[in-house]
């Protein structure tokens with residue numbers, strides 16, 4: 001079977017991936033959730049002109065000259081406005097956040113005044129508008145300041161609160177079930193027997209899925225039997241997973257059973273094998289409503305494929321407006337050889353030069369079993385199929401790995 005280009009594989013994974021249904025949740029629970037609707041302000045902020053400083057609200061024309069004297073006729077603090085109107089020769093004591101009283105148009109900070117009972121002497125000329133936040137300077141009722149598809153930051157939450165929204169309409173979080181396969185796998189903390197390998201793939205994949213806002217379900221490790229693999233797939237369906245990620249058993253060996261088990265369960269296969277390194281034996285299909293991504297077992301392959309395919313799929317199902325990783329320009333830090341038909345994703349370190357240029361330095365050993373240099377890498381350097389050899393200093397494309 002011909003290998004599928006990476007871009008076609010990604011398009012197949014994303015085909016029909018519509019945002020999950022919306023739900024309304026409390027603002028307290030909304031951090032990092034994805035908005036299902038635009039959010040318009042329910043109020044104008046500030047609702048009235050307010051003082052930005054502690055001092056005296058005055059009529060600027062009364063206090064334009066140094067040593068002007070004014071009579072303090074009242075006080076206004078945040079939440080306690082002044083009822084009257086300020087006339088010529090008068091001032092009102094005001095505190096930060098206080099509503100600027102009618103008749104006044106400037107605030108003189110208290111450091112610029114000398115107080116003598118109810119009289120103040122102005123030591124710095126008042127200027128119209130100075131130290132006053134006009135009504136609506138932040139936003140006005142009806143302003144749409146948060147957009148559908150945005151993943152809410154902590155700053156967005158403060159803004160939503162300021163706009164007086166106690167609840168927000170967000171998308172349901174995708175549920176990602178992760179099933180590892182392999183007789184040889186033991187959990188960290190155990191002493192591996194001969195030939196055994198410590199399970200690692202799932203740790204990166206769970207964390208990566210959660211970082212993207214998914215809920216994850218750990219289906220553990222299935223032994224290399226059709227029964228165990230099938231049981232794992234069924235548990236994924238029972239858990240209501242939107243996405244099933246399998247790792248291992250994706251290749252052509254006698255113990256690579258994932259595809260057999262999926263087919264027996266009725267999967268509609270979209271593809272198996274892509275023109276990519278690492279990650280060639282990746283597969284994708286649908287089992288009812290559940291999308292299945294079968295990742296290769298090699299730890300780097302599983303992570304790179306998870307990063308390139310699972311992440312955009314989670315984003316699409318979450319209703320995010322931006323689902324694709326952003327390619328950045330960098331400069332090769334060393335020579336690289338000509339590429340074959342597989343698009344290469346080389347683990348690379350990044351160095352930023354003083355002028356801001358990014359240097360991408362591919363690590364020496366790109367074998368897909370090497371976890372240490374995956375952890376040390378800061379980016380994937382993308383090499384197109386059949387790219388000719390390139391020398392240090394030539395431009396290249398990178399995808400930054402999450403920090």
Ligand SMILES: Nc1nc2c(c(=O)[nH]1)N[C@H]1C(S)=C(S)[C@@H](COP(=O)(O)OP(=O)(O)OC[C@H]3O[C@@H](n4cnc5c(N)ncnc54)[C@H](O)[C@@H]3O)O[C@H]1N2
Nearest residue numbers: 180197198199200201248249250251256280296297298301
């Ligand atoms: N004859 C061929 N052999 C292979 C091909 C091929 O095209 N023809 N492709 C190779 C490529 S490329 C990859 S990638 C691997 C993928 O194989 P599998 O998906 O079947 O992976 P496994 O054999 O199950 O495991 C590979 C390797 O990774 C270790 N592993 C598996 N799961 C985990 C885990 N959860 N945590 C840590 N390590 C894990 C496993 O022990 C193996 O060492 O196939 C090549 N072969």
Ligand code: MOO
Nearest residue numbers: 278279280301368
């Ligand atoms: O795709 Mo495999 O990941 O080349 O080792």
